[in-house]
Amino acid sequence: MVRASTRAIRACVGICTIVVLSPSIVRAADVTYERLVHPEPQNWLQNHRTFDAQRHSPLDQINRANVRNLKLKFAVPLGGTAGNEGVEATPLVDDGFMYISDPWGVVYKIDVHSGSRGQIVWKMDPGQQKLDRNRGVALWGNLVISVTSHDGRVVATNRDSGKVVWDVNLHDQPDLELTAAPLALENSILVGASGGDRGVRDWVASLDAKTGALNWKTYSIPAPGEPGSETWKDKVNAYLTGGGAFYVTGSYDPATNLTYWGSGNPVPGYDSHYRPGDNLYTSSAIAFDAKTGKINWWHQYSPNDNHDYDETGTHILIDTKVGGESRKILSHAGRNGFEYIFDRINGQFLKAGQYVKELTWTKGIDPKTGMPVDYDPTRDVQIYAEGPDVNNDNRTRRMCPDTSGGNNYWPASYSPATALVYVPANEGCANVTPDYQSHVKGNFVGGKTADAGRITSSIIAIDPATATVKQRKEFPYPNFAGVLSTGGGVIVTALLDGTILALDDQTLEELWSVNVGAGFNAPPMTYSVDGKQYIAIASGLFNNARGKLKRAPEMRDQPSAVMLFVFGL
Numbered sequence: 001m002v003r004a005s006t007r008a009i010r011a012c013v014g015i016c017t018i019v020v021l022s023p024s025i026v027r028a029a030d031v032t033y034e035r036l037v038h039p040e041p042q043n044w045l046q047n048h049r050t051f052d053a054q055r056h057s058p059l060d061q062i063n064r065a066n067v068r069n070l071k072l073k074f075a076v077p078l079g080g081t082a083g084n085e086g087v088e089a090t091p092l093v094d095d096g097f098m099y100i101s102d103p104w105g106v107v108y109k110i111d112v113h114s115g116s117r118g119q120i121v122w123k124m125d126p127g128q129q130k131l132d133r134n135r136g137v138a139l140w141g142n143l144v145i146s147v148t149s150h151d152g153r154v155v156a157t158n159r160d161s162g163k164v165v166w167d168v169n170l171h172d173q174p175d176l177e178l179t180a181a182p183l184a185l186e187n188s189i190l191v192g193a194s195g196g197d198r199g200v201r202d203w204v205a206s207l208d209a210k211t212g213a214l215n216w217k218t219y220s221i222p223a224p225g226e227p228g229s230e231t232w233k234d235k236v237n238a239y240l241t242g243g244g245a246f247y248v249t250g251s252y253d254p255a256t257n258l259t260y261w262g263s264g265n266p267v268p269g270y271d272s273h274y275r276p277g278d279n280l281y282t283s284s285a286i287a288f289d290a291k292t293g294k295i296n297w298w299h300q301y302s303p304n305d306n307h308d309y310d311e312t313g314t315h316i317l318i319d320t321k322v323g324g325e326s327r328k329i330l331s332h333a334g335r336n337g338f339e340y341i342f343d344r345i346n347g348q349f350l351k352a353g354q355y356v357k358e359l360t361w362t363k364g365i366d367p368k369t370g371m372p373v374d375y376d377p378t379r380d381v382q383i384y385a386e387g388p389d390v391n392n393d394n395r396t397r398r399m400c401p402d403t404s405g406g407n408n409y410w411p412a413s414y415s416p417a418t419a420l421v422y423v424p425a426n427e428g429c430a431n432v433t434p435d436y437q438s439h440v441k442g443n444f445v446g447g448k449t450a451d452a453g454r455i456t457s458s459i460i461a462i463d464p465a466t467a468t469v470k471q472r473k474e475f476p477y478p479n480f481a482g483v484l485s486t487g488g489g490v491i492v493t494a495l496l497d498g499t500i501l502a503l504d505d506q507t508l509e510e511l512w513s514v515n516v517g518a519g520f521n522a523p524p525m526t527y528s529v530d531g532k533q534y535i536a537i538a539s540g541l542f543n544n545a546r547g548k549l550k551r552a553p554e555m556r557d558q559p560s561a562v563m564l565f566v567f568g569l
Contacts, residue, residue, distance in 0.1 A: 085131060093112065261286050280300060287347060495520065521545045
């Protein structure tokens with residue numbers, strides 16, 4: 001039986017499509033590779049809008065001068081009634097039709113032509129029986145590509161009819177998840193696996209876009225005898241459950257055919273005794289050859305990480321000058337609190353700079369190697385800046401930034417107009433108590449965290465050529481949503497308390513805000529239909545985000561609702 005969008009049992013078997021509205025529709029143009037490389041200004045055709053993951057729209061109808069006039073145009077309810085539902089997906093829009101997924105993996109096609117109502121055209125329910133994260137869909141040809149989290153499937157749906165074209169199961173481990181939005185390339189679909197904190201050996205895979213057939217699969221944790229396996233020095237085969245998740249969609253450079261993904265932390269997360277060694281390729285930036293899956297280069301941010309500082313967040317491609325020299329760089333706001341830049345062709349580390357206000361886990365980053373200055377290559381278990389006893393007992397340690405970051409799955413944005421990266425950052429710390437017996441009990445977290453005070457947030461403007469902070473705007477509640485920059489000189493973001501904000505991209509002055517009462521952990525986006533620009537964002541919080549918000553005492557009873565909100569002038 002298939003679970004319906006209301007989570008009631010339906011009388012259909014397998015994958016079901018609910019056709020809610022069947023208007024007479026002229027078939028939309030296929031989403032070709034050329035369109036993905038050069039998207040029309042009015043459309044948002046992939047998760048980060050462009051392959052470079054800049055999350056910048058050239059639309060400028062909504063601008064500094066008039067953004068104060070933004071009003072809610074319409075809202076669409078999404079999801080079911082589980083009470084712990086949150087949407088983390090970025091809506092895609094192609095010529096007046098929106099495509100978005102909810103936490104049950106249900107894909108919606110919504111007609112947004114009118115500007116005053118979102119009319120559901122069809123829903124494809126894949127029959128996922130368990131609630132989990134889903135960060136969106138991809139468009140390729142005439143297909144909508146989506147994933148299911150717990151059963152590890154990739155599903156291609158005809159975007160005219162809502163009927164399933166192919167359905168491939170990649171579930172090769174009991175607790176494997178697929179939560180990142182797929183990345184559509186010329187003839188292939190890239191998918192990243194997650195579930196690392198449950199004891200999964202994660203991977204990135206390439207599928208044939210027409211059939212779903214597997215092209216290649218590359219693990220973030222090498223098998224014995226493969227390059228990097230020597231950095232797993234344990235005697236318990238920890239590599240088999242070692243983590244290295246990919247839960248944020250990668251970026252891609254068409255010029256080199258390299259795709260860049262950030263990998264998750266090793267597990268057990270807080271118990272590095274169980275997995276001595278650097279634990280490659282966890283907590284790393286990894287450049288894959290998109291044709292073969294071969295790792296072209298990598299940089300590990302935190303070897304033998306025991307802070308849960310995975311680095312799956314966006315890796316942004318920027319062409320700029322570094323030290324007066326033209327460089328093609330990769331910019332990443334680390335969960336560990338540092339902004340990094342690399343040469344994206346060869347992986348050369350260029351610069352790093354601290355962007356969070358309080359950071360305790362290391363004394364800094366080596367300007368030559370990009371490694372933490374406390375990293376000791378002669379040690380199998382790293383202690384970093386927290387003292388010689390950190391790995392010898394179960395004492396509680398205070399870690400800054402908080403275990404959720406810094407930055408995390410909520411994306412940064414780069415504006416070509418200002419040549420600045422805008423980083424949504426959380427400010428705060430965590431109290432962490434390791435548990436060196438957790439793996440015996442099947443707990444791959446390796447410890448527990450406790451409240452260490454209020455979590456606030458900032459939007460931080462960073463010069464990616466120097467990795468230095470230029471501006472900072474502070475807010476009273478956490479940011480799990482991310483940032484959108486636009487050609488109108490406006491930065492859009494949202495907070496866990498339900499506030500949506502627009503800022504000046506030069507001064508970070510607040511230009512407009514509204515609180516809708518439902519918190520956000522999905523990114524904002526923008527599109528245009530018939531010459532009118534809109535801003536869309538989905539609400540709804542999972543328990544982990546609600547837990548961070550509740551560290552502000554006045555927000556402990558804040559409810560959550562799963563909605564899509566669309567604003568316009």
